[in-house]
Amino acid sequence: MKQQFLWSSLATAIVGVALAQSISTVAVAADKQGFEPSVEQKVTARQVSLLLDRAHYLKQPLDREMGKKILETYFDNLDASRTLLLQSDVDEFMAKYGDTFAERLKRGDLSAGIEIFERYRTRANEYYDTAKQMLAHEVDLRTDQSIVLDREEAPRFKDKAEQLQYWQNQTTDALISITLNQEGDKAKDQAFLDNPELAKGQDLVKGENRTPNEILTNRIDRQQKQLARLKDDEIMEGILNAAMMTYDPHSNYFAPVQANEMQIMSNLQLEGIGVSIRPDRKNPDYTRIISLVDGGPAQKTGQVRANDLIIGVAQEDGKMVDTIGFSTREIVALIRGPKGTSVTIRVKQPNTPDSAARNVTIVRDVVKQDESGVQHRVIEVPYEGSIKRVGVIEIPSFYLNFKARRSGADVDDYRSVSLDTEKALNALNAQNIDGLVVDLRNNPGGSLDEVAKMLGLFIKEGPVVQIRDNRGNVQIYADKDGGEQLYAGEMAVLINLGSASASEIFSAAIQDYGRGLVVGSTTTGKGSAQSQRDDLALGSATITQRKFYRVNGGSTQNKGVVPDIELVNIYEGIEFGEREYKNPLEWDTIASADFMAEGKYSQDLLARLSQISKERQANDAQFTYLKELNAIRALDDDKKPSAVNIDQRRAKNQEIENRTLAAENARRQAMGEAPYTSWATYQASQDALAEERGAMKESLRPKLPESEAYVLEAARLMFDAKR
Known part of the structure; x- marks a missing residue:
């Protein structure tokens, strides 16, 4: 089956790349027989x-x-x-x-x-x-x-x-x-x-x-x-x-195990036991269970607990495989399997001998990734002496369970980003919000059909994206609902370098229609559409067969979407995105589609908003902190020679630590919090925070102030544009 799929290859794993960071020797050995x-x-x-x-x-x-x-x-x-x-x-x-x-x-x-x-x-x-x-x-x-x-x-x-x-x-x-x-x-x-x-x-x-x-x-x-x-x-x-x-960078082949992971990413649903795992912090030879999915197969047994260490896995009627030293990818491959089959995991509590481990047999079932979908909330933003109620919709990807939709399943039985966003907008509209921020930061993309449906919730009607195939044929995806808008109020869209593919289609259309401000930093630049091929003998593939273009005719390929207003770029100096990939498709243009902008922002207005924002960012503790982190990161460049000398390295580390601690304490003082007394205390506190947040459901984690600063600034700019 062919499905239009726009995942960014940021998610792609290539065998051997991780191993290239390793270490080696000179023992001359004959190559192993393949x-x-x-x-x-x-x-x-x-x-x-x-x-x-x-x-x-x-x-x-x-x-x-x-x-x-x-x-x-x-x-x-x-x-x-x-x-x-x-x-x-x-x-x-x-x-x-x-x-x-x-x-x-x-x-x-x-x-x-x-x-x-x-x-x-x-x-x-x-x-x-x-x-x-x-x-x-x-x-x-x-x-x-x-x-x-x-x-x-x-x-x-x-x-x-x-x-x-x-x-x-x-x-x-x-x-x-x-x-x-x-x-x-x-x-x-x-x-x-x-x-x-x-x-x-x-x-x-x-x-x-x-x-x-x-x-x-x-x-x-x-x-x-x-x-x-x-x-x-x-x-x-x-x-x-x-x-x-x-x-091109987005045509990929996935072996069966990796193909299964891609399916999970696209439909937010897997067949397994419902646990989240990672290497143990104290000893990475062990794999620790971080959390259990509510109502999932593992939790239902009552015998598996968070913080258990997995030391073995056995299939139905199979031998127990000792998994000490296995990577999380290997353990995931052993644990996951078809619904209705069973798997036995051997687990123990930390700081106990292996002899104290227990075997737990679990029947695999469908596990929905409810925490990974659209999230929405309302925040209160002080603005010119009043309080504005702003809706925030966070969209992690443009997901869709293709298999369930093809099979004719009821919409309540599978996940779709457009359906989830529609529910979120209905909930926010009921709360009489003054404006909306759509957060697409680090959104890798997803379904082309879904992004077209999503845009129909925000614009009256008209083309939303153009797609050209390798024969030059152009297809236009359009919103044809007779002018209906589920949300017609003020809005801003947050983007960054991690926003790719479908995220770029969405933000480009909002920008071209003048429907809202696009705020943040330039996106990845993935302007190609892939067909997903699940009809291979083994695994699956995505192959680039079309390119997409904005309704104004410009491609997002390589160039990405440039925001109306630039905010501090947290990826400054970090090499990723289409412009850093090998063999990217070229940027080009086609004819503009026939569309009517709702109200473009003038260049004079955008210049004024940009200046206002620069001044606010310069006086904002979070943006100042992030800008300093960019400068500190530039001190450590792997492309430049580094001394293989512990004294010189220690001195360099000390400089980085001193500057980082000073930046952290400056923002803490600006927020009315006590500064850290030492680097060790700061690092200990960060470890504790990371562990605490990792054990929480995503929707319950408090927002990090440095991330929330972007949402607040996007909201202020949205209101500034209407003054």
Whole structure:
């Protein structure tokens, strides 16, 4: 089945990228014999190749030159920091497979990609083994060396000697980081012991008694075992995803486990046991249950509790798998499964021996992600001597349960962002709000149909987005409800660099119609539409087949949506978004659609509002704080050489800590709160806050003041525009 899908590839996981941050060595080892692909895997490779060759927006045949580009993408995906594969490895495989890689994929032949992956695995294990050999002895942390950690654009190493020197520096650098972090953790532990109220009743003392060498060795062991446990489907995912991403950043292949995760993101519904997990804070070898879904299968047993540690998982009539050292992704893959089947988890309470663990058998069921949908509230905003009641709608994504809608399910039985927003607007209208802020910050996108329906709630009628296919045909999505508006009052839309795809369609249409102010920072710039393909032999794919355009004819591709009024950009200096991706589609324009703006804001008005906002931001404790954090972050640039010397690193860290603490205390004093007495006290308090918030339902978490400042400023600007 094909479905128009606009997810940002920010959500995409690529096998091997996480491993590129790891460590390695020089033990020369023969590459492991790769797996023999199954019939289903070969068929999947042919299906993906056919999609690219004949169905992609670019109309670019999967020919020899594209095969070479795919190989280059594959090398970069596996070894993003260029620390593992030698230039000779790349040259060897380019000479061996460059001319035939595309044809191999079209035949369903994955052998070249598998052979390259096994070379990568060999190099990674060499790195792991070398690092462990180093850590078996005392390591000098006061060297005269330097290291550049971000080597994405750097040349690959020419020989083993050059690579070995980097690995040694990388291992030493990691050990320095752990040593300094351990010093900070010990200071935090002391802060908790001296001031127990900081912990807010939680057990937050780490009490770490392992040496930095032991911690790093354990981390490397864990990574090495995770690498060994990679499944064949995940290796295939890396190969096929490289092919997809060479055409554009948003065409992706997902192996079955990852495809299931994408379905969950899009429909806010999963089949599992209803627990939220993450690595344990004290010992990441363990996985901790953070919370249980109300009424979910795990909670109904009465035998699973928050803070339990999962140490084993068994399928129906299967062997218990020891999951100590497993990643959360691996554990999720073991726990989730079809409704009606059972899974047994072995859990224990923290600070108890493994012998005290208990087995709990749970029948999987549908778990609705109610906390992840649209949220709404009313805030009171002081404005020119009066109090304005402002509705706030937070939209995390443009979700839709495609499967349920296709099956004809009742609308009350599945989630849809347009239906949830309609309910929220009805509730807010009943409270006689003076204005509305729609918060799309960090919204990655979603369903094209849903964003079109959403816009119909706010505009009278007319086109909302234009879509062009690879043959030049243009389709216009329009609101044709005869001028009905569920909400016709004042409004502002909040955006930032994390707002992508459907979020950009929504904010662009509001801007083009002059329906409301668009406030924040420039969006991602994802102006393409993907079809989701669930008809593959294994897994699923999204393939870019169309581009979308604003009703004024301009594309959001690459350029994004530029806000009417700029606020402090919390992502300043951070590299992500369409403009930072490889192989993005180009920006262009088409003819404007026939639409009538409700009342455009004049350039003079926007200039006046911008000046008013700049003055307010300069005098606002939260915006001042965030701007200083941007400046502090710029002090630590992974693209620049960093000393592999603990004394120099400690001094640099001290500068960052002093400036950060000063910024935090300045805003606390502005809010009438007592300043922190030390960095350790501040860090201890932040840990306690994070733990406390993590255990709360999302809707019950108090809003962070630095985030709420954006909502308040958007509301003020909305009223300023009408003065």
